[in-house]
Amino acid sequence: MTTRDPLSILEPAATRIRDPLSNRSMYLAGLIQKPSFADDVLRFEVHFAKEHTREQRKRMLESLILNIQGQGWTGPVEPTVLVAGVKRGPGKASLGGGTDAPKAAPKKEAVRGMSGPGMKAHGGPMELQPLAGVKHIIAVASGKGGVGKSTVATNLAVALADMGYLVGLMDADIYGPSLPLMMQVKGRPVAGPNKKILPLMAYGCKCMSIGFMVDETEPIIWRGPMVMGVVRQFLQDVSWAPVDYLVVDLPPGTGDTQLTMVQNVPISASIIVTTPQEVALLDARRGVEMFRKLDVPVMGVIENMSYMNVPGGERMYPFGQGGGQKLADELKVPLLGQIPLDPAIAQGGDTGAPAALDPVLGAPFRALADSLVEECPI
């Protein structure tokens, strides 16, 4: 028997999802009602208005389930979905383990004023706030760590800057910042005249990383809300403008940072980094599903560590072959390129000499930058 308060799971989960009708969180819009635990099944009602489209309802429900899992509840979940007070059958969103479908709820009137635009404000609306002076925010993401996401993010940023664009590089990987090493940039950022934090410059990119603020040896053991606070600060309180492309290196997976990003600022494109291995593909798929659910455009997949060039012009495929293409096909997005596994790329990352600037090694990163410019023109 769980002793958890159902609201302690549902409130934070539903607070993170925007209701497009009221522009408030699902929680504040009053869409979630009657939370309870019965026989270890998390039950609640979701009250949609008739103006919610089927797609919006589906997206919100799916995000809600994802967020409930994010709150550490992996047991059965049985939402009862009502549209304008009329029950639509049990939500298909059960996480497993749930047996009996909820009994038919009596017909209800929609709860006036709870989900409509006339609702009085008692909390901030969850609107996407474009960052003034930032033309495109580009998210670089991966399902799991170690696939080369930071390598791709930094090299993409450097390639764009080398092409003459104004570029920002934000290291949103709070628990494992790699920007200071990869860009060989250190120092404590200071506040500028407008009280905004001045990013540090490296290879023509405006850089910001938690690694600038904390000691390298200091373990970062912050909890979710603190991480979300830092990410928000990095977006809003850093003097990015003017910037054509703000490349954001997200942490792996589908956690608080990703949610904070997609719920605060409009993202023009996300790029998914994967390796050809099946296990990495599974995780990448999960990441893409999350972006899709949260309406973030997925520009495509880039496969890293695809092959090794061996003397004699041969190629070796230490992690298998065709995985990136398979994932791209499955997700119906383009495969944006393949980056070879090359010790010189790793060395470039370790010494702050980005591969993007090398005439040969840099080719796939420059090609990625070209595709991005095409996709998100200035």
Ligand code: ADP
């Ligand atoms: P992530 O951000 O996904 O955790 P990183 O970009 O930090 O991954 O890369 C993990 C390690 O792999 C780093 O040491 C990096 O230098 C190395 N690496 C990444 N891509 C390549 C590559 N194409 N060839 C060789 N080493 C690479």
